[in-house]
Amino acid sequence: MQNINTNKNTSNQFSSAGTDLDYDRQHVWHPYTSTLNPLPCYPVSHAEGVHLYLEDGRQLIDGMSSWWATIHGYNHPVLNQAAKDQLDKMSHVMFGGITHQPAVELCRKLVELSPAPLQQVFLADSGSVSVEVALKMALQYWHAKGERRSKFLTLRHGYHGDTFAAMSVTDPDNSMHSLYKGFLPEHIFAESPQTGFHDAWDENDIADLAAKLEAHHTDIAAIILEPVVQGAGGMRIYHPTYLRRVRELCDDLGVLLIVDEIATGFGRTGKLFACEHAGISPDIMCVGKALTGGYMTLAATMTTKQVADTVCSGEAGCFMHGPTFMGNPLACAVANASLSLLETGDWQHQVSRIEHQLSQLLPMVGQSEQVKAVRWLGAIGVVELYEPVDMVSIQKSFVDNGVWIRPFGRLIYIMPPFIIGNQQLEKLVFAILQSLH
Ligand SMILES: *Cc1c(COP(=O)(O)O)cnc(C)c1O
Numbered sequence: 001m002q003n004i005n006t007n008k009n010t011s012n013q014f015s016s017a018g019t020d021l022d023y024d025r026q027h028v029w030h031p032y033t034s035t036l037n038p039l040p041c042y043p044v045s046h047a048e049g050v051h052l053y054l055e056d057g058r059q060l061i062d063g064m065s066s067w068w069a070t071i072h073g074y075n076h077p078v079l080n081q082a083a084k085d086q087l088d089k090m091s092h093v094m095f096g097g098i099t100h101q102p103a104v105e106l107c108r109k110l111v112e113l114s115p116a117p118l119q120q121v122f123l124a125d126s127g128s129v130s131v132e133v134a135l136k137m138a139l140q141y142w143h144a145k146g147e148r149r150s151k152f153l154t155l156r157h158g159y160h161g162d163t164f165a166a167m168s169v170t171d172p173d174n175s176m177h178s179l180y181k182g183f184l185p186e187h188i189f190a191e192s193p194q195t196g197f198h199d200a201w202d203e204n205d206i207a208d209l210a211a212k213l214e215a216h217h218t219d220i221a222a223i224i225l226e227p228v229v230q231g232a233g234g235m236r237i238y239h240p241t242y243l244r245r246v247r248e249l250c251d252d253l254g255v256l257l258i259v260d261e262i263a264t265g266f267g268r269t270g271k272l273f274a275c276e277h278a279g280i281s282p283d284i285m286c287v288g289k290a291l292t293g294g295y296m297t298l299a300a301t302m303t304t305k306q307v308a309d310t311v312c313s314g315e316a317g318c319f320m321h322g323p324t325f326m327g328n329p330l331a332c333a334v335a336n337a338s339l340s341l342l343e344t345g346d347w348q349h350q351v352s353r354i355e356h357q358l359s360q361l362l363p364m365v366g367q368s369e370q371v372k373a374v375r376w377l378g379a380i381g382v383v384e385l386y387e388p389v390d391m392v393s394i395q396k397s398f399v400d401n402g403v404w405i406r407p408f409g410r411l412i413y414i415m416p417p418f419i420i421g422n423q424q425l426e427k428l429v430f431a432i433l434q435s436l437h
Contacts (some may be wrong), residue, residue, distance in 0.1 A: 014043050014055050039392055042399060049072035050420050052404050060398075063405040063414035063428045068231070068263045070294030073339055073417040079293050086330050095123070095327040102332035109339045110300060113272060115281030120308040120317070122301045123327045127262040127288035128161030130299035131224075133321055134258045134284045135165050138222040140255065141307055144314025146189040149221040150185075153213055153255075155193040158225060159232035160260055169224050171233045188212055188220070191234035192230060193238035197377055206245040213249050220254035222284070223249075226276035228377070231263040235382040235413050237375050243278035252285075256307070258284040262299065266290040266338075267347040268376035268415060270355055283307055295339030298331035350418040357422060359430040368436045372410070383412040383432055394435050401431040 025038045033039065043055040050073055065071060072079065086102060095102065107121040122137075125128040127409075135152065142149040154160075154169040161167065167175050168185045171343045177184055189208035193353050195202045209309055213220065227243055230236040250257040259282035264274035268290065271277055284307065288299030311319050341347075358376040366374040373384045389407045397403045405414055405428065412435070414428050 011060060018371055030077050035262050036396045049073040049426055050417050055161050060402055060404040060425055061424045063403055063416050064370055065415050066294050067415050068268060068415055070287040071266060072293045073419045078341060079295055079334050081338050082333045086333035089331045094396045096322060098328050102329045102336060103327040105336050110302060114285060114302055117281055117303040117304045118212055118285055119305050120303050124299045124301055125323050126297050127299050128166045129161040129284040130288055131160045131166040131260060132163055132288050132299045133301040137284055137303055137311055138256050138258060140311045142221050142315055144310050149219055151216060151219045152187045153220050153223045154187060154189060155192045156224050156236035157230050157236055169400050187232055188216055192236060192238045193240040193242040195246060197237045197239055199239060201239050201241040205242055210249055213276060216378060217253040217255055220255050222259060224258040226260045227264055228277050229264050229269055229274060229380060235411050237377045240278035243280055247280040256283040258282060260286045262286050262288040266342060268378055268380060270351050291333045292331055295334045296331040308433055351379045356427060357425050365429060365433055369435050379415055379418060381414045385410045397435045401434060403428050403431040
């Protein structure tokens with residue numbers, strides 16, 4: 001047999017020294033990266049608990065939970081077992097006209113855990129898709145009621161994903177709306193909340209959103225926002241009363257409320273869902289990221305029976321969406337295992353311990369003259385600088401200090417796995433301090 005693999009690296013071993021890393025640099029696109037000036041990438045060989053292991057043997061404490069997702073830590077025996085068990089039954093089957101136990105169990109768990117009136121679950125493939133689905137639900141809802149509403153009201157500094165409709169409600173400057181002018185739908189942006197979570201509530205904070213809603217409410221299908229924590233659009237942590245006022249305004253003026261819990265859901269802010277800080281429930285809610293404990297891509301859009309039934313009473317007679325990999329059994333089985341781990345309740349004291357420690361350590365970082373502000377909530381810690389970081393050098397400084405933290409712009413932030421130990425968390429914060437000198 002002819003060896004067709006001559007000149008190719010066929011071993012499973014990653015070649016850090018030469019070919020694999022070079023190939024990566026030349027051919028592989030990473031998130032938000034340039035092919036003209038690719039920044040260094042660190043090859044990871046495996047991960048365990050709160051640690052990432054680099055190909056060169058170095059061990060890093062993970063401060064990112066792989067972007068909010070890995071709440072129970074990596075390579076978790078319970079999640080591994082759930083995936084292995086499901087793999088031997090079926091890894092996938094279509095969801096049209098077919099159902100299966102992992103999906104039904106997941107939807108039941110989501111209905112039980114989420115704010116009361118949310119009863120109908122649409123399983124989606126990723127966070128951005130669940131946002132697309134939420135926006136479509138709101139549009140179909142008003143269409144079915146015979147009203148033509150085509151606008152969404154949202155907040156500056158928001159982030160809802162990278163697909164077009166999700167991007168159209170993401171901060172216009174951060175997501176470069178100018179590039180897509182004429183293609184991207186134009187929605188209405190209110191000033192983002194200014195009152196911090198721990199500050200005294202200022203009633204003026206809601207004025208801009210209230211005025212915009214008042215002026216345009218007959219065109220507005222829904223308000224969409226991230227509850228209490230605005231994530232990738234600026235890592236801002238705002239007062240729960242803001243959210244309560246939004247709910248009241250939506251009720252008064254008859255506008256739907258979509259809450260994007262993709263980053264905040266499943267315990268990250270100290271409540272299972274961030275809307276619980278305000279004691280409100282939305283009409284539509286998106287979850288994703290930590291849903292499978294960081295194992296696989298899976299998200300869900302939940303809504304009330306009233307919204308769901310109204311959507312389906314319209315001209316189309318159904319909700320018009322159905323991805324190929326909808327309800328993927330493997331992802332559902334791991335999500336069920338992750339939610340079972342949450343149901344034991346350990347996350348509550350883990351997250352409050354992290355929050356307590358952040359409240360002790362971050363003010364110290366705040367004393368650096370490069371730091372504009374520090375803030376924290378639950379298992380989220382944020383250091384906002386005056387100037388953007390130099391990515392290459394700060395990333396190297398973190399890795400040299402044995403931690404994995406990935407800043408963006410003027411923000412250095414951590415959201416570690418809930419299982420992180422006190423000394424490990426201390427090491428993350430000290431690495432931030434050291435990177436400032
Ligand atoms: C990450 C995120 C999304 C997008 O999710 P993807 O899985 O990356 O598509 C949407 N909304 C919020 C709040 C997020 O943090």
